[in-house]
Amino acid sequence: xxxxxxxxxxxxxxxxxxxxxxxxxxxxxxxxxxxxxxxxxxxxxxxxxxxxxxxxxxxxxxxxxxxxxxxxxxxxxxxxxxxx
Numbered sequence: 001x002x003x004x005x006x007x008x009x010x011x012x013x014x015x016x017x018x019x020x021x022x023x024x025x026x027x028x029x030x031x032x033x034x035x036x037x038x039x040x041x042x043x044x045x046x047x048x049x050x051x052x053x054x055x056x057x058x059x060x061x062x063x064x065x066x067x068x069x070x071x072x073x074x075x076x077x078x079x080x081x082x083x084x
Contacts, residue, residue, distance in 0.1 A: 005052065010066050017058060
């Protein structure tokens with residue numbers, strides 16, 4: 001769903017299913033850093049930092065809603081506490 005190094009500027013809200021975040025280490029191995037469950041944001045860091053520093057892969061079938069960068073940043077501008 002999201003790939004390490006990707007510069008695509010979208011995030012997602014997971015509606016159903018499970019996903020995991022992982023990094024590819026220099027030796028080519030994978031380190032799982034988190035599991036996402038319904039209600040979690042996917043790719044929020046890639047929007048805020050402009051480049052994804054990890055991968056997100058579904059573990060089960062998932063449904064997710066895309067949140068465009070411009071909409072997310074507009075919400076953060078209008079409601080700064082939401083960003084924190």
